[in-house]
Amino acid sequence: MENELPLSPFTKNIVNKMSGDMKFLGVFTIVIGAISCLTIIGAVIGIPYIIAGLRLKESGEMFRGYLGYASQEFIERAIEKQSQYFHIQKIIAIITIVFMVLYFIFIIIFLSIFLKNFDSTILHTT
Numbered sequence: 301m302e303n304e305l306p307l308s309p310f311t312k313n314i315v316n317k318m319s320g321d322m323k324f325l326g327v328f329t330i331v332i333g334a335i336s337c338l339t340i341i342g343a344v345i346g347i348p349y350i351i352a353g354l355r356l357k358e359s360g361e362m363f364r365g366y367l368g369y370a371s372q373e374f375i376e377r378a379i380e381k382q383s384q385y386f387h388i389q390k391i392i393a394i395i396t397i398v399f400m401v402l403y404f405i406f407i408i409i410f411l412s413i414f415l416k417n418f419d420s421t422i423l424h425t426t
Contacts, residue, residue, distance in 0.1 A: 307370050319363035322382075326357030345395060352388035355381050 307315075333349030336342035362378030365371070 307367070312367055315363050315367055319360040319367070322360030322363065323357050326353045326355075326360060329353030329356060345392060345399075348388050348392050348395070352385050352392065355385040355388065359385060 330350050330353035333346040333351075333353060336346030336349060338346075359378050359381035362374050362381055366374035366378055
């Protein structure tokens with residue numbers, strides 16, 4: 301075949317292990333996403349996690365197909381799916397950073413209001 305890529309035994313072993321790990325982590329990521337979706341706010345992170353998990357699982361399956369057929373088409377699709385996974389992970393990281401910043405702003409506002417009221421109560425009780 302024209303699109304065959306020869307594989308060394310070392311490469312086959314690495315790809316086999318990697319594809320199994322990718323499928324496991326894909327399923328794990330889907331489960332974490334599903335658990336996150338139990339709350340409305342968690343769904344903001346949970347839905348991208350589910351999609352990312354699906355892409356990683358699909359990539360692992362394409363790498364397994366690459367092992368079986370040594371076809372350039374399988375490796376291209378595997379890399380494409382893995383690229384989509386990393387793109388979604390980047391979006392999740394950005395969303396997480398935004399939520400962390402909002403959380404810290406909320407804590408600072410809450411503490412400033414609490415301390416302001418705490419100081420005024422102490423002054424009025426003495």
